[in-house]
Amino acid sequence: MTTSTPLGWVTALERAKGPLGRGSTAERVADVLRVQVADGHIAPGTRLSEETVGAALGVSRNTLREAFRLLAHERLLVHELNRGVFVRTAHADDVAELYRLRRLVEGAAVREVASAPDRAIDEIRRSVEEGEQAAAEQRWPDVATADLHFHRGIVRLAGSPRLEAFMDRIHAELRLAFHTMGDPQRFHAPYVTRNRELLTALQTRDARQAEIHLSVYLGDSERQLLRAFEDVPRT
Amino acid sequence: MTTSTPLGWVTALERAKGPLGRGSTAERVADVLRVQVADGHIAPGTRLSEETVGAALGVSRNTLREAFRLLAHERLLVHELNRGVFVRTAHADDVAELYRLRRLVEGAAVREVASAPDRAIDEIRRSVEEGEQAAAEQRWPDVATADLHFHRGIVRLAGSPRLEAFMDRIHAELRLAFHTMGDPQRFHAPYVTRNRELLTALQTRDARQAEIHLSVYLGDSERQLLRAFEDVPRT
DNA sequence: CTTGATGGATCGTTGAACAATCCATACCGT
DNA sequence: ACGGTATGGATTGTTCAACGATCCATCAAG
Numbered sequence: 001m002t003t004s005t006p007l008g009w010v011t012a013l014e015r016a017k018g019p020l021g022r023g024s025t026a027e028r029v030a031d032v033l034r035v036q037v038a039d040g041h042i043a044p045g046t047r048l049s050e051e052t053v054g055a056a057l058g059v060s061r062n063t064l065r066e067a068f069r070l071l072a073h074e075r076l077l078v079h080e081l082n083r084g085v086f087v088r089t090a091h092a093d094d095v096a097e098l099y100r101l102r103r104l105v106e107g108a109a110v111r112e113v114a115s116a117p118d119r120a121i122d123e124i125r126r127s128v129e130e131g132e133q134a135a136a137e138q139r140w141p142d143v144a145t146a147d148l149h150f151h152r153g154i155v156r157l158a159g160s161p162r163l164e165a166f167m168d169r170i171h172a173e174l175r176l177a178f179h180t181m182g183d184p185q186r187f188h189a190p191y192v193t194r195n196r197e198l199l200t201a202l203q204t205r206d207a208r209q210a211e212i213h214l215s216v217y218l219g220d221s222e223r224q225l226l227r228a229f230e231d232v233p234r235t
Numbered sequence: 236m237t238t239s240t241p242l243g244w245v246t247a248l249e250r251a252k253g254p255l256g257r258g259s260t261a262e263r264v265a266d267v268l269r270v271q272v273a274d275g276h277i278a279p280g281t282r283l284s285e286e287t288v289g290a291a292l293g294v295s296r297n298t299l300r301e302a303f304r305l306l307a308h309e310r311l312l313v314h315e316l317n318r319g320v321f322v323r324t325a326h327a328d329d330v331a332e333l334y335r336l337r338r339l340v341e342g343a344a345v346r347e348v349a350s351a352p353d354r355a356i357d358e359i360r361r362s363v364e365e366g367e368q369a370a371a372e373q374r375w376p377d378v379a380t381a382d383l384h385f386h387r388g389i390v391r392l393a394g395s396p397r398l399e400a401f402m403d404r405i406h407a408e409l410r411l412a413f414h415t416m417g418d419p420q421r422f423h424a425p426y427v428t429r430n431r432e433l434l435t436a437l438q439t440r441d442a443r444q445a446e447i448h449l450s451v452y453l454g455d456s457e458r459q460l461l462r463a464f465e466d467v468p469r470t
Numbered sequence: 471c472t473t474g475a476t477g478g479a480t481c482g483t484t485g486a487a488c489a490a491t492c493c494a495t496a497c498c499g500t
Numbered sequence: 501a502c503g504g505t506a507t508g509g510a511t512t513g514t515t516c517a518a519c520g521a522t523c524c525a526t527c528a529a530g
Contacts, residue, residue, distance in 0.1 A: 024316060026304070060485065062483070062485090069261070082513075083511085108339045108343040160336045163336055259513070296516090298513085316482090319481065
C-alpha cells in the first residue's frame with residue numbers, strides 16, 4: 001500500500017465513489033429516460049404510458065411515477081392530470097423565451113471571463129476542438145453535442161453550479177424544440193467556426209468581442225429555428 | 236346571469252378554475268410543505284420521516300415520496316439515500332454562490348429595464364410600498380416577504396417565466412440560509428429605503444444607476460449574512 | 471479506543487387493489 | 501345529418517400491505 005500521499009489518495013477515492021453508489025432506482029430510470037428524450041429517440045408529443053414504460057424498464061408503477069415527477073420538473077416531460085405524461089412539444093413562444101434567456105444568462109457569463117480561471121477556458125477550447133474534429137469527420141450528432149458542451153462551458157464561466165444545472169435544463173429543452181422540428185443535425189455545422197472565433201475572443205479575455213460573437217450566434221440560431229417553426233406550424 | 240361581457244366571464248372562469256380544481260395530491264402536499272419549510276416553521280436539518288409526515292397530512296407513503304421528489308428537486312429538501320429527506324441546511328459556500336448568482340441574474344435583469352413594460356415597474360413599485368407599509372407598522376415578517384416580491388419583480392424585468400421560476404427557488408433557498416442562522420427578521424428593515432432608491436432609478440429607466448444600487452444592496456446583504464455564518468460556524 | 475456483532479427502525483421497491491377520470495363509441499331525439 | 505348523452509373500457513391517482521436492504525445506536529470483545 002502506498003502510504004505516500006497522506007491526503008492524496010483519500011480525496012481520490014472520494015472523487016471515484018461518485019459514479020459508484022449511484023442513486024435510487026427512480027433516479028436511474030429518470031437518467032435513461034432523460035437521454036432517450038433529449039436525444040430525440042422518443043418523439044415530442046409521445047405519451048409515456050405507465051404500464052408500457054414500467055414493463056419495458058422492469059420497474060413498478062410507483063417507482064416510475066417518481067421518475068416521471070423528476071423529469072416533469074425538468075420540463076422534459078409534461079404531466080397532465082389524469083391523462084399521463086408526454087414528451088414536451090415546444091412552441092414558437094418557447095423558442096423565443098429560451099433564446100431570450102440564453103442571451104441574458106450566457107451574455108452575463110461571458111462578461112465574467114475576466115475573473116474566470118484558465119481551466120474554465122481550457123475546457124471550452126476542448127469542446128471547440130471536439131466539434132471541429134467531429135465536423136471534419138461529418139459525425140453531425142457529435143457536432144451537436146460538442147456545441148452543447150461549448151455553451152455549458154460558457155455558462156460555467158459564471159462559476160455557479162446551480163446556474164449550470166439550470167442552463168443544462170434550458171439547453172435540453174431547446175434540443176427538444178429542435179427535435180420537434182425534425183432537426184437535421186448538420187444544422188449545427190456552421191456554428192463550429194463561430195465557436196472557434198468566440199473562443200479566441202475569450203482566450204484574449206476580450207469580453208466585449210466575445211459578447212458580440214455570442215449575440216450574433218444566438219440571433220442567427222434563433223432565426224433559423226423560428227423559420228422552421230413557420231414552415232411546420234404544428235399545434 | 237350577466238351576459239354582459241361576451242368574452243369576459245369566460246376568461247374569468249378560466250382564471251378562477253386555476254386555484255379550484257388544483258393539482259394532484261402530491262402537488263398539494265408539496266405546496267404545504269414548501270411554505271412550511273420556506274417560512275422556517277420546520278428548522279433546517281430536520282428530518283422528515285415518511286411515516287410521521289404521511290400520518291400528519293393523511294397521505295400514503297408513496298404519494299408523499301412523490302412530493303418529496305418535487306421539493307428535493309427544488310433544493311428545499313435534501314434526499315439522502317436510505318436515510319430520508321431533510322430540510323436543507325445552507326453553508327457559507329452556498330451563500331456565496333447564491334449571491335454571485337443574484338448579482339449575475341438580477342443585474343442582467345435590471346439592465347433590461349429599457350425594454351420592460353410599465354406594468355412590470357408598477358408591480359415593483361407596489362412591492363416597495365408594501366414593504367414601507369409593513370415596516371411602518373413593524374410587521375417584520377411582512378417586510379421580508381415584501382423584499383422577496385421586490386426582487387421577484389426585478390427578475391421579471393427579464394421577461395422570462397422560466398428564469399422567474401428558477402430565481403424564485405434561489406430566493407427560497409436563500410431564505411433557508413437566513414433561517415439556518417436563526418434570522419431575526421427585522422434584519423430586512425434597512426433595505427426598505429434602499430429598495431425605494433432602486434425603484435426611482437428604475438422609474439427613470441436609469442439602468443446604470445439601478446445596477447449600482449442593486450450591487451450595493453447585494454454586497455451588503457451578503458456580508459451581513461456571511462458574518463452571521465462566522466459567528467455560528469455549524470457543520 | 472478500535473473493531474465487530476446484534477437488533478430495531480426506516481427507507482426502497484414491489485404488487486395488488488379500488489376509485490376517479492378520460493375517451494371513444496354507440497345511442498338518441500330533433 | 502347533427503348536437504347532446506349514456507355506456508364501457510382503459511389509464512391514471514392513491515392507498516395499503518409486504519419484504520428485503522440499509523442505516524444507526526448499542527453493546528461486547530479484542
